Amino acid sequence: MQIFLNPPTDSWDELCKRPELENSALESSVTSILDAVKKFGDKAVREYTKQFDKVDIETLLVNQNEIIEANKIVSKKLKSAIAIASRNIKKFHSIQKPSTIKIETMPGVMCWRKPTPIERVGLYIPGGSAPLFSTVLMLAVPAKLAGCQEIILTSPPNQFGKIHPAILYAANYIGVKHIYKIGGIQAIAAMAFGTESIKKVNKIFGPGNQYVTKAKQLVSNLGTAIDIPAGPSELLVVADKSANAKHIAADLLSQAEHGGDSQVVLVVSSETYANSVVAEIHKYLATFDEKAKIHESIKNSRVIVLKYLEDQIKFVNMYAPEHLIINTSDCNSVVNKIVNAGSIFLGPYTPESAGDYASGTNHTLPTSGGAKAYSGVSIDSFIKNITIQKLSKKGLEGLQSTIETMAEAEKLPMHATAVSVRLEKK
Amino acid sequence: MQIFLNPPTDSWDELCKRPELENSALESSVTSILDAVKKFGDKAVREYTKQFDKVDIETLLVNQNEIIEANKIVSKKLKSAIAIASRNIKKFHSIQKPSTIKIETMPGVMCWRKPTPIERVGLYIPGGSAPLFSTVLMLAVPAKLAGCQEIILTSPPNQFGKIHPAILYAANYIGVKHIYKIGGIQAIAAMAFGTESIKKVNKIFGPGNQYVTKAKQLVSNLGTAIDIPAGPSELLVVADKSANAKHIAADLLSQAEHGGDSQVVLVVSSETYANSVVAEIHKYLATFDEKAKIHESIKNSRVIVLKYLEDQIKFVNMYAPEHLIINTSDCNSVVNKIVNAGSIFLGPYTPESAGDYASGTNHTLPTSGGAKAYSGVSIDSFIKNITIQKLSKKGLEGLQSTIETMAEAEKLPMHATAVSVRLEKK
Numbered sequence: 118m119q120i121f122l123n124p125p126t127d128s129w130d131e132l133c134k135r136p137e138l139e140n141s142a143l144e145s146s147v148t149s150i151l152d153a154v155k156k157f158g159d160k161a162v163r164e165y166t167k168q169f170d171k172v173d174i175e176t177l178l179v180n181q182n183e184i185i186e187a188n189k190i191v192s193k194k195l196k197s198a199i200a201i202a203s204r205n206i207k208k209f210h211s212i213q214k215p216s217t218i219k220i221e222t223m224p225g226v227m228c229w230r231k232p233t234p235i236e237r238v239g240l241y242i243p244g245g246s247a248p249l250f251s252t253v254l255m256l257a258v259p260a261k262l263a264g265c266q267e268i269i270l271t272s273p274p275n276q277f278g279k280i281h282p283a284i285l286y287a288a289n290y291i292g293v294k295h296i297y298k299i300g301g302i303q304a305i306a307a308m309a310f311g312t313e314s315i316k317k318v319n320k321i322f323g324p325g326n327q328y329v330t331k332a333k334q335l336v337s338n339l340g341t342a343i344d345i346p347a348g349p350s351e352l353l354v355v356a357d358k359s360a361n362a363k364h365i366a367a368d369l370l371s372q373a374e375h376g377g378d379s380q381v382v383l384v385v386s387s388e389t390y391a392n393s394v395v396a397e398i399h400k401y402l403a404t405f406d407e408k409a410k411i412h413e414s415i416k417n418s419r420v421i422v423l424k425y426l427e428d429q430i431k432f433v434n435m436y437a438p439e440h441l442i443i444n445t446s447d448c449n450s451v452v453n454k455i456v457n458a459g460s461i462f463l464g465p466y467t468p469e470s471a472g473d474y475a476s477g478t479n480h481t482l483p484t485s486g487g488a489k490a491y492s493g494v495s496i497d498s499f500i501k502n503i504t505i506q507k508l509s510k511k512g513l514e515g516l517q518s519t520i521e522t523m524a525e526a527e528k529l530p531m532h533a534t535a536v537s538v539r540l541e542k543k
Numbered sequence: 544m545q546i547f548l549n550p551p552t553d554s555w556d557e558l559c560k561r562p563e564l565e566n567s568a569l570e571s572s573v574t575s576i577l578d579a580v581k582k583f584g585d586k587a588v589r590e591y592t593k594q595f596d597k598v599d600i601e602t603l604l605v606n607q608n609e610i611i612e613a614n615k616i617v618s619k620k621l622k623s624a625i626a627i628a629s630r631n632i633k634k635f636h637s638i639q640k641p642s643t644i645k646i647e648t649m650p651g652v653m654c655w656r657k658p659t660p661i662e663r664v665g666l667y668i669p670g671g672s673a674p675l676f677s678t679v680l681m682l683a684v685p686a687k688l689a690g691c692q693e694i695i696l697t698s699p700p701n702q703f704g705k706i707h708p709a710i711l712y713a714a715n716y717i718g719v720k721h722i723y724k725i726g727g728i729q730a731i732a733a734m735a736f737g738t739e740s741i742k743k744v745n746k747i748f749g750p751g752n753q754y755v756t757k758a759k760q761l762v763s764n765l766g767t768a769i770d771i772p773a774g775p776s777e778l779l780v781v782a783d784k785s786a787n788a789k790h791i792a793a794d795l796l797s798q799a800e801h802g803g804d805s806q807v808v809l810v811v812s813s814e815t816y817a818n819s820v821v822a823e824i825h826k827y828l829a830t831f832d833e834k835a836k837i838h839e840s841i842k843n844s845r846v847i848v849l850k851y852l853e854d855q856i857k858f859v860n861m862y863a864p865e866h867l868i869i870n871t872s873d874c875n876s877v878v879n880k881i882v883n884a885g886s887i888f889l890g891p892y893t894p895e896s897a898g899d900y901a902s903g904t905n906h907t908l909p910t911s912g913g914a915k916a917y918s919g920v921s922i923d924s925f926i927k928n929i930t931i932q933k934l935s936k937k938g939l940e941g942l943q944s945t946i947e948t949m950a951e952a953e954k955l956p957m958h959a960t961a962v963s964v965r966l967e968k969k
Contacts, residue, residue: 194944194948195948195949195952197945197948198944198945198946198948198949198952199949201942201945202945202949205648205649205652208646208648209646209648209654209656212644212646213644213656218638218639220634220635220638220903222631222634222635222902222903223631223902226631226897226902226903228635228902228903228904230635230639230904230921233882234882235915235916236882236883236915247953247954247955248952248953249953250949250952250953251949251953283952319915319916320916334764337772338760338764338772340772340911340912340913341916342913342916342917346763346764346766361964361965363964364961364964364965367957367960367961367964368961370957370960370961371955371957371958371960371961373957374955374956374957374958375955401957401960411957448933452931455929456659456660456662457662458929459929459930460929460930460931460932461929461930461931461932462931462932462933463931463932463933464933464934465965466934466935466936466938466939466965467932467933467934467939468939468961468962468965469961470946470950470955470958470959470961470962471652471932471934471939471942471946471962472930472932473946473958474942474945474946474949474950474958475942475945475946475949476648476649476652476654476932476934476942477646477648477652477654477932478654478656478930478932479930483927485766486766487766487768488927488929489661489662489745489927490661490745490746490767490768490927491768491927492927492928492929493928493930495656495928497923497928500918501909501914501915501916501917501918502918502919502921502923503881503884503885503886503887503914503918504885504886504887504898504904504905504919505878505886505887505888505889506886506887506888506889506893506897506898506902506903506904507874507888507889507890507893508890508892508893508897508902509892510892512892513892513893513894513897516627516897516900516901516902518620518624519623519624519627519628519900519901520624520896520897520899520900520901522620522621522623522624523621523624523625523628523676523677523900523901524896524900526621526624526674526676526709527673527674527675527676527677528673529673529797529800529801529896530800531793531796531797531799531800531827531837532797532800532894532896532899532900533896534793534796534797534827535790535793535794535796535797535894535895535896536894536896536897538787538789538790538793539787539790539891539892539894
């Protein structure tokens with residue numbers, strides 16, 4: 118973990134850079150899989166599942182027996198944790214639910230905006246060694262609350278052709294009815310284009326490796342919406358000496374353990390304090406296997422020492438972290454100056470893992486500086502707003518001259534005629 | 544205009560298709576311009592302006608004299624129309640303004656969501672023969688209301704190196720301070736990457752031809768957000784015999800006059816009524832120059848005759864039109880069954896041109912079926928929501944077991960440690 122002491126402002130751009138991913142040749146291989154699934158449907162999906170997941174799957178849809186089996190395997194303790202987490206997620210997302218707003222902008226001109234659930238959504242849940250069942254809650258709970266008619270969930274099967282029981286349990290617990298044993302690019306393709314087994318969805322959500330991410334980007338260029346552009350997860354911590362160095366070290370490592378491409382950044386005002394955190398990090402790291410990816414991620418990571426709080430805030434807003442922990446004595450005032458961050462964690466008792474799992478906020482957040490323009494996933498992500506208007510004769514009369522004048526100036530005569538023909542004297 | 548009589552359901556997919564745009568070779572030529580602007584900044588912008596707009600521009604920024612000049616040229620009548628339209632747009636968008644929402648999901652677990660304006664936004668306004676100053680209002684009014692700190696507007700210069708006075712007037716009227724004489728791909732590139740004259744923006748808005756659209760898509764893959772994927776404009780009208788055929792014809796033509804690639808669709812239950820609308824269309828068309836693009840657009844357009852209202856609604860939701868006029872005697876009940884549309888216009892006195900210009904709703908809307916997943920531009924488009932949380936010691940204690948259990952099941956031990964280290968007995 119490299120320490121940068123009072124780096125000059127003109128070096129900040131460089132310090133805000135995320136690790137570059139090697140992805141030449143990625144696009145063409147992803148495109149060929151997308152095309153094959155579009156053309157050959159389930160047949161192609163099964164072939165890629167054989168190739169990548171090393172398993173032959175006849176029926177892609179998860180059946181009731183598999184759900185029952187998962188229900189038996191998942192521990193009572195985990196079930197209770199899932200219940201508490203989903204209750205909090207439901208609580209926080211419920212208050213976001215938008216309602217129809219209506220206004221008469223001029224006499225006889227009624228305009229309104231009606232939130233309408235997206236009909237069919239697809240949730241992608243990565244499998245592999247760490248089954249991200251928490252992401253099931255983060256996506257399926259708001260999808261349900263929004264009122265999406267069909268929620269489709271795909272997740273890669275293991276070598277025995279099964280989805281991890283915790284993922285199945287969580288999905289069934291929230292009420293997801295259509296679960297498919299498909300992973301990777303072929304899952305994104307199946308949801309984007311539809312196959313014999315899977316109905317085409319309108320929007321795809323969920324994290325994934327760089328192949329899944331690339332597939333989502335490509336299908337979004339072809340007409341299927343996606344949640345947010347995704348990159349490796351990241352955390353920036355602003356701390357002062359009021360914060361326990363060991364706590365900060367644990368927070369940084371909790372992000373670093375996601376994978377070798379995760380980035381963590383620590384922003385502090387004192388070099389001495391920075392060193393004490395780094396020392397705590399190394400104590401923890403010594404307990405990990407030396408081949409663990411967490412070491413790699415810590416290598417990509419940085420400590421930025423900036424003397425003035427004002428500069429620290431400027432740096433944070435420039436970096437625009439996905440997760441931001443502010444563990445300082447004046448965190449309540451610092452947070453008011455943050456304009457670019459996905460999700461913020463305040464004070465000594467708010468580790469990022471609270472929001473990752475159970476406090477109620479969503480953990481699907483903009484990465485790689487995306488927080489400058491994007492929000493994390495929320496109820497809004499599962500809804501589109503339709504605007505509606507109805508004019509009375511009087512309303513149209515009141516706007517006639519305005520519309521006709523503007524249409525004429527934009528050289529669109531039929532725009533004016535559509536008004537005048539309605540109001541001409543018979 | 545081809546009439547389809549009670550087309551079978553399995554042909555609807557085909558009937559919902561939009562005209563295909565010829566765009567092979569588009570991507571590589573757009574990419575090369577993006578790359579050049581990224582590398583050479585203003586110098587490249589000036590060269591492309593010379594090449595495409597046939598004018599040599601030294602200072603890209605519009606100066607105060609140009610604003611004063613525009614103010615002199617724009618007629619009093621048009622100024623008054625712009626004032627009324629922008630007042631209505633302001634009214635409708637003001638009521639959408641989100642506020643911070645906060646909830647204690649469990650004792651000691653405070654979670655909130657804070658709407659935060661996007662700092663720097665770029666608005667692209669096409670120029671050419673029809674100066675779309677109405678789009679200035681539709682983008683700049685919500686950007687201002689949202690509180691964006693910097694609003695940059697670009698629009699192509701004419702052969703004399705000037706932006707159309709109505710565009711300059713409207714931009715200045717709303718309070719846009721940074722106006723640049725740049726058009727096309729080079730404008731999108733300049734806003735996405737920044738140049739010596741133009742600061743990089745976080746999100747780009749606005750319509751454009753297929754080159755501009757492709758440029759927006761490509762920069763959105765590289766980290767600059769965009770408003771919505773755009774395609775040619777379109778209108779679907781559902782009418783019954785209560786609607787005056789001449790009004791419907793004027794509505795369809797008001798959309799068709801946008802360009803040769805616009806598509807208009809009429810859905811009715813009676814062939815006789817369909818024929819009467821088509822007859823009115825031809826009467827209007829006879830008044831246009833035979834080379835006018837409106838003829839081409841009408842050729843791409845369709846009348847769908849479906850006997851049952853239920854089928855008509857199904858078709859509309861499958862087509863997911865950008866603009867939907869429901870001019871039927873029971874329009875108030877029909878609208879409740881529409882789930883996919885950008886903006887809806889109800890009853891005999893609500894032509895699309897009301898919403899295009901002046902009623903208050905936004906005219907930047909999802910095309911090409913995008914209405915299944917996207918909303919039109921609104922205040923939300925200029926805002927991102929940051930989630931924030933603060934746990935007390937008691938709050939973290941209440942979640943400890945839940946977080947630890949979930950972290951363990953996801954094989955992320957440091958996620959658990961970040962909690963336990965804070966609560967361990969000293």
